[in-house]
Amino acid sequence: MAINSDSESVVRPAEKGGVDYAGKKIGMWLFLFTELLFFGGMFLLYSVYRAQYPAEFHAGAQEENLLLGSINTTVLLTSSFTIALAIAAIRRGDRALSMYMQSLTILFGICFLIIKYFEWAAKISMGIYPDSQLLLNMGKGDILFFSLYFVMTGIHGIHVLIGAVAISIMLVYTWRGSINRNSFVRLENTGLYWHFVDIVWIYLFPLFYLVT
Amino acid sequence: MNEERSYIPETAYASYALAWALLLALLILTIAVAKLSLLAAYSVIGSLFIATIKAGLVLMYFMHLGHEGRVVKGMLLLAVAALFFIIALTFSDVWYR
Numbered sequence: 001m002a003i004n005s006d007s008e009s010v011v012r013p014a015e016k017g018g019v020d021y022a023g024k025k026i027g028m029w030l031f032l033f034t035e036l037l038f039f040g041g042m043f044l045l046y047s048v049y050r051a052q053y054p055a056e057f058h059a060g061a062q063e064e065n066l067l068l069g070s071i072n073t074t075v076l077l078t079s080s081f082t083i084a085l086a087i088a089a090i091r092r093g094d095r096a097l098s099m100y101m102q103s104l105t106i107l108f109g110i111c112f113l114i115i116k117y118f119e120w121a122a123k124i125s126m127g128i129y130p131d132s133q134l135l136l137n138m139g140k141g142d143i144l145f146f147s148l149y150f151v152m153t154g155i156h157g158i159h160v161l162i163g164a165v166a167i168s169i170m171l172v173y174t175w176r177g178s179i180n181r182n183s184f185v186r187l188e189n190t191g192l193y194w195h196f197v198d199i200v201w202i203y204l205f206p207l208f209y210l211v212t
Numbered sequence: 213m214n215e216e217r218s219y220i221p222e223t224a225y226a227s228y229a230l231a232w233a234l235l236l237a238l239l240i241l242t243i244a245v246a247k248l249s250l251l252a253a254y255s256v257i258g259s260l261f262i263a264t265i266k267a268g269l270v271l272m273y274f275m276h277l278g279h280e281g282r283v284v285k286g287m288l289l290l291a292v293a294a295l296f297f298i299i300a301l302t303f304s305d306v307w308y309r
Binding site: 021022025026029030033036037040043044047048050051052066070073074077078080081084085088091092184185188191192195196198199202203205206207210211 | 217218219220222223224225228229231232235236239242243246247255256259260262263266267270271273274275280281283284287288290291292294295298299302303306307
């Protein structure tokens with residue numbers, strides 16, 4: 001069992017300067033599972049209403065900008081690659097490369113949010129936003145599709161923003177040297193969070209942009 | 213003093229690059245399948261299947277799930293199973309009303 005393979009790191013008390021590596025990783029995974037069920041509730045709503053209003057969800061997905069959605073998926077997948085490289089680099093003691101890759105990841109995150117802004121702005125300028133008169137005059141299925149679109153991509157966007165802020169803090173730690181080749185679990189856990197947010201988008205993308 | 217003992221082995225940069233290339237290839241595949249209506253009636257299942265392969269690649273290559281212990285793997289199984297049953301039970305209610 002891998003978590004017991006290094007019993008010293010598990011039992012060494014933190015006040016003696018030891019770091020409970022396995023405990024910190026398990027804590028992060030546990031948090032991610034609560035996040036999974038949090039997003040799961042919204043995926044449940046989506047799938048049930050999609051089954052009830054297939055025609056409206058089909059029409060709604062046609063309204064989405066597939067090009068922007070595809071670019072954003074590429075951006076997020078690439079950002080997962082760069083944060084993985086940042087962790088691999090710090091483990092090799094390459095602080096400069098790690099900081100460069102962390103900065104790139106933050107830039108990709110901001111890029112994702114800017115593209116999302118343009119998508120939302122296009123919808124809002126068309127009069128489609130929660131509680132808008134145009135939307136309220138549509139059928140129930142259309143209201144549900146666009147409401148779920150705004151709620152799910154909105155909450156996902158907040159997660160991207162939180163992830164970018166967290167990586168910025170890790171960047172400062174790396175610059176100061178408190179994240180280094182011997183101490184990198186904080187960067188690893190931030191990476192786990194970032195990858196999780198990427199996985200959520202991997203499911204959001206086909207559900208809102210592709211499925212017709 | 214502050215040394216951490218990671219049980220996750222160092223990974224070659226090329227291994228991450230491979231995962232990234234596979235993810236982009238699957239992205240192109242999922243768009244092609246949807247736009248060309250290759251699966252027609254099975255488009256939902258098909259898209260979600262490809263998405264699940266992509267999620268698996270992220271979990272195995274980027275998140276190193278394979279190197280985690282039984283506790284983490286067990287918790288993941290529990291969370292996914294809980295989600296599956298919540299969705300399945302809700303559907304069994306909604307469909308047979």
